[in-house]
Amino acid sequence: MSTDNRAVVIGASHAAVQLMISLRQHGWEGSITVVSDEDHQPYQRPPLSKAYLAGTVNTEQMALRAPAAYEKLGVRFMLSTRVTGLDAESKTLHLDNGETLSFDKLALCTGARARPLPIPGTDLSAVHYLRTLDDVKAIQASASAAKTAVIIGGGYIGLETAASLSKLGVKVTVLETESRLLKRVASPQVSEFYLRLHTEEGIDIRLNTQAAELTGDGTVAQVICADGSAIDADMAIIGIGVIANTELAAEAGLAIDNGILVDEFAQTSHPDIVAAGDCTNHPNPLLKRNLRLESVPNASEQAKAAAASICGIEKAYAELPWFWSDQFDVKLQIVGMNQGYTDVVVRGDNKKGRSFSVFYLNDSTILAADCINRPKDFMLAKKLILQGVKSDPETLTNESIELMTLIQ
Amino acid sequence: MPVINYIEFDGSKYSVEVAEGANLMQGALDNMIEGIIAECGGCCVCCTCHCMIDPQWKDAAGSITSGEDELLEMLSERQDNSRLSCQVTVTASMEGMVVRLPESQY
Numbered sequence: 001m002s003t004d005n006r007a008v009v010i011g012a013s014h015a016a017v018q019l020m021i022s023l024r025q026h027g028w029e030g031s032i033t034v035v036s037d038e039d040h041q042p043y044q045r046p047p048l049s050k051a052y053l054a055g056t057v058n059t060e061q062m063a064l065r066a067p068a069a070y071e072k073l074g075v076r077f078m079l080s081t082r083v084t085g086l087d088a089e090s091k092t093l094h095l096d097n098g099e100t101l102s103f104d105k106l107a108l109c110t111g112a113r114a115r116p117l118p119i120p121g122t123d124l125s126a127v128h129y130l131r132t133l134d135d136v137k138a139i140q141a142s143a144s145a146a147k148t149a150v151i152i153g154g155g156y157i158g159l160e161t162a163a164s165l166s167k168l169g170v171k172v173t174v175l176e177t178e179s180r181l182l183k184r185v186a187s188p189q190v191s192e193f194y195l196r197l198h199t200e201e202g203i204d205i206r207l208n209t210q211a212a213e214l215t216g217d218g219t220v221a222q223v224i225c226a227d228g229s230a231i232d233a234d235m236a237i238i239g240i241g242v243i244a245n246t247e248l249a250a251e252a253g254l255a256i257d258n259g260i261l262v263d264e265f266a267q268t269s270h271p272d273i274v275a276a277g278d279c280t281n282h283p284n285p286l287l288k289r290n291l292r293l294e295s296v297p298n299a300s301e302q303a304k305a306a307a308a309s310i311c312g313i314e315k316a317y318a319e320l321p322w323f324w325s326d327q328f329d330v331k332l333q334i335v336g337m338n339q340g341y342t343d344v345v346v347r348g349d350n351k352k353g354r355s356f357s358v359f360y361l362n363d364s365t366i367l368a369a370d371c372i373n374r375p376k377d378f379m380l381a382k383k384l385i386l387q388g389v390k391s392d393p394e395t396l397t398n399e400s401i402e403l404m405t406l407i408q
Numbered sequence: 409m410p411v412i413n414y415i416e417f418d419g420s421k422y423s424v425e426v427a428e429g430a431n432l433m434q435g436a437l438d439n440m441i442e443g444i445i446a447e448c449g450g451c452c453v454c455c456t457c458h459c460m461i462d463p464q465w466k467d468a469a470g471s472i473t474s475g476e477d478e479l480l481e482m483l484s485e486r487q488d489n490s491r492l493s494c495q496v497t498v499t500a501s502m503e504g505m506v507v508r509l510p511e512s513q514y
Contacts, residue, residue, distance in 0.1 A: 014449075021440065025442075044449050044450075046448075046449065046451065047451070061430075064437075064449070065437060065438055066434075066438040068438065069437070069438045069439070069440065072440065073440075296447070296448065296449060297447050297448070297454070300447065301447075322454075324448065324451065324453045326451070331452075331453065331475065333453055373475075374478075375453070375475055375478040375479045375482075376478045376479070376481060376482055378453075379455060379479060379482035380482065
C-alpha cells in the first residue's frame with residue numbers, strides 16, 4: 001500500500017479509534033487524519049452518564065488511548081473542526097475553517113446527536129442534553145448548585161443520569177410519557193424492576209407524564225407538565241433518544257435509510273467511503289435483518305470491517321448485539337435483540353432483590369436476555385442465542401437446572 | 409512508572425511503562441498490545457480483557473470482585489491466576505509484573 005494514500009475519518013469516536021488501529025494492522029501506510037467538531041481526543045462515551053457524571057472517574061481516565069498511542073499510530077487530529085460539506089465525486093471535504101481536505105478513502109463515524117425536545121423553555125440555562133464530555137461537564141456544574149433535578153425521558157440515559165445525579169445528592173424526578181419505563185426496549189417485567197429500583201433509591205418516577213414547558217427567569221426553575229402539574233427543578237436534563245448524523249452522507253448522495261446504509265463490510269453506496277457506528281444502518285448476517293444500533297461493541301466491531309474494506313480485504317461484520325447499563329448497584333447486561341418475542345421468561349425473582357434474568361423467546365427459540373446482576377447468565381445466554389438453542393419456560397425458570405447444561 | 413511485561417499467547421513479549429492508577433487493560437491498549445480486546449472498554453461486563461498474572465504478583469494485583477469472578481468462571485481458559493485486566497489497578501509494587509494473555513484473545 002502506498003504512503004501517498006490519504007484516509008480521513010470524520011468523528012473522534014470509539015469507531016474512529018478501532019478503525020485507525022485496524023488500518024495499521026492491515027498495513028495501511030498512508031496518512032490517517034481524524035476530523036472532529038469536539039475539542040477532545042477520543043474518549044469513552046458509556047461512562048458519561050454513569051461513573052464520569054457521578055465523579056468516580058476523571059477526565060484523564062476517560063481517554064480511549066493515551067496521546068502517545070496516537071503518535072505511534074501516526075494519526076493527525078483536527079479537533080474543534082466541523083466538516084460542512086462532502087463532495088464525493090472530487091473526494092473533498094469542506095471544513096468550517098474555510099479549508100478543504102482531500103481524501104482517497106473516507107470513513108464516516110459521525111455518530112448520533114441528542115434528539116431535541118420541541119417544547120418552550122429548553123433554551124433556559126441549566127437545561128441540558130447528555131451526549132458529549134462537554135455536556136456532562138456542564139451538567140456537573142449545574143448539579144453543584146442544584147437541590148432538585150427533573151429528567152425528561154425514562155430510557156437508559158435518563159435512568160442512568162437519575163442514578164448518578166442522586167449519588168451527587170440531588171433530588172431527582174424522572175418524567176416518562178409512556179405507561180412504563182424502557183417501554184421501547186424492555187419487557188414489562190424489566191420495566192417494573194427499574195421502577196422499583198429507582199423508587200427504593202428515592203427517585204420520584206412519574207409515568208404517563210409529559211413535559212409541556214420549562215419555565216424560569218434565565219435559569220430553569222420549574223417543569224410544567226401537560227396535566228398542569230409543576231415540578232421544581234434547579235436543573236433539567238433531556239434524554240429522549242438520538243438522531244443518527246446522516247446529513248453529510250445524504251448531501252453527498254449516499255444511500256440513507258434510518259442511518260447511512262452500508263453492507264456487512266461497512267461499505268456505503270460510494271466505493272471509497274465506509275461508515276461505522278451509531279450512524280449506520282447495516283445488515284446483521286446472524287439475525288438476517290438490518291439494524292441501527294447505539295452501542296460501543298457495534299462501533300468497534302463495525303470499524304474493524306470498515307478498516308478491512310479500506311485496505312481491500314473483505315471482513316464481514318457479523319456479531320450478536322449486546323449492551324449494558326449501570327444504575328445504582330445494578331449492572332444490566334443485555335444480549336441479542338428481543339424484537340418479535342412471544343414469551344418472556346423470568347429466571348429468579350424480579351419482584352424482590354436485585355438479581356434475576358429475563359429471557360425473550362420466539363416460539364421456544366431464545367432471542368435475547370436481560371441479565372440483572374447476573375454476569376454468568378449473560379455469558380451463557382450469549383452462547384445459547386448464538387447456537388440457536390430452543391428451550392421452554394419450565395426449564396428456564398427452574399434454577400436447579402444449570403443454563404450450562406442447555407449449551408449444545 | 410512501573411514496567412509491566414505483557415506476553416501474548418504466541419510468546420511475543422512487550423515490556424511497557426504503565427502509569428500508577430491506570431489499569432492493566434489500558435496499559436495494553438495504549439501500547440497496541442493486541443491480546444487485550446476490551447470490547448466494553450473496562451467496565452467489567454464483557455470478559456475480553458482476560459489475563460493471567462504470574463503468581464509472585466498475585467497479591468499486588470489486589471482482590472477479585474464477585475462480578476469479575478462470575479465472568480471469569482465462564483471462560484474455559486480460566487486459570488488460578490486469571491484476572492480481568494480492566495479490574496487491576498497498577499501500583500508501584502507491580503514493577504516487573506508478568507501478565508500473560510490467553511489464546512482466545514490472540
